[in-house]
Amino acid sequence: MKIAFYGSSLLSSYWNGAATYYRGILKALAGHGYEITFYEPDAFDRQQHRDIEPPQWARSVVYPATQEGLRSVLAEAGAADIVVKANGVGVFDRELLEGIVSESRPDALRIFWDVDAAATLDEMRGDASHPVLQALPHLDMVLTYGGGPPVVDAYTGFGAALCEPIYNALDPETHHPAPHDARFTADLGLLANRLPDREARIEEFFLRPAAQLPQSSFLLGGNGWHDKAMTLNVRAIGHVGTGDHNAFNCTPRAVLNVARDSMAHIGFSPATRVFEAAGAAACLITDAWEGIEQFLKPDEEVLVARDGQDVAEILGALTPERAEAIGEAALRRVHAEHTYALRGRQVHRIFQEHQQRATEPA
Structure with missing residues (x-):
């Protein structure tokens, strides 16, 4: 057909x-x-x-x-x-x-x-x-x-x-674990274009924790952020092509997902980034939205934050060993249920x- x-x-x-x-x-x-x-x-x-x-x-x-x-x-x-x-x-x-x-x-x-x-x-x-x-x-x-x-x-x-x-x-042929890349070294990474219905949530879930954790490094990929005021520990690198997504997801200690206003409100709307990150065995921190447990199990396969304070506390307590365990568990889940x-x-x-x-x- x-x-x-x-x-x-x-x-x-x-x-x-x-x-x-x-x-x-x-x-x-x-x-x-x-x-x-x-x-x-x-x-x-x-x-x-x-x-x-x-x-x-x-x-x-x-x-x-x-x-x-x-x-x-x-x-x-x-x-x-x-x-x-x-x-x-x-x-x-x-x-x-x-x-x-x-x-x-x-x-x-x-x-x-x-x-x-x-x-x-x-x-x-x-x-x-x-x-x-x-x-x-x-x-x-x-x-x-x-x-x-x-x-x-x-x-x-x-x-x-x-x-x-x-x-x-997830398409395992295109998104999968990859070697670390020094270009993307950070404690927390986020891939997100600057959009009117998500900017305030990124300020809360990403830029606020960055201001609270001046000794930690934050990496922001995506279009439109060149003139946004940020603390010195945030590095905005512009558009990241899909060919670099695996390295971007695998290199930081954790990566963040921030839903747009409408999708966070209605729930049951995991972004592509959620599965790309899980497919790369990344430790994912996501903002809270209804239905997340249908896709990944909180605290075992994904870390869930209600606000920027939660993100800061999660990142402050996150050891490399726990981050690796969460990423591996997420990888197994998406391969089994979400391809x-x-x-x-x-x-x-x-x-x-x-x-x-x-x-x-x-």
Whole structure:
């Protein structure tokens, strides 16, 4: 079966936190025999900051961020058995969603894949003309990056025929333990772009502990931090490509995960970073959010902090031996329960069940 997938970027993680998620899910689906074409706009300098070249397991189409480019890629939707529009493309999001409804075949499976469900749902609650609300009656299902029961209940309440979370996971071929790299030496590392709905939480969970622990070293990777006021023991190094993520996760004594406001509020939304860090056997400290125990066991496979004071206390008491034990336990857990191979199997099952329902007599 052919999948046409319209998303932000498969080739670049530059200002695009969903890249690893797309790669893991689609690579796994290709293993089930799907022929995948990923359509991404040439926008936001992503093509100048590619992390990978076009993969063998998917056809990659980069189109001009113009009306003509939009028309050219939507014209190909009619050739697909499964047509997917992900949110957060950043260019022509409304037109792409309307286009997969109008241009796909009547018998095609139409999907909205929401990689920021908490934010999308907030927008929908405040806007009766929201494009996702308008499209829901014409879509066969909504798949989400996370969110658990609160997101499923909200989407079905808005009229989605089906909503199922497909959580982040680990691709052991790309994210795994690696040798230490002196570039990333620190007591605590954090990978996070500077975003309005996460900045205050990073101030609390990362910059506040740094100010409290002047003898400890803190490493901040990600875009947008160049003009942020920080203490002298914080080193901001800018964008870190996915090829360096393993070394970044393996080198500091611990690494930190900080959820965005909406995802922390709704819970059940582990970021890609959680599984990347666990897959590298890193000792992960995460801010507290509902559902964490569904993915990693607190105090054994992950350390959970309620605020910056907790982070400072955890880091102050964390020995190298305990950090190593937590990282090894997390690695075992994600290999057993949270790989993209397992997520791909889940999505394949969802597609098969839909196809079966569609062919059953009325």
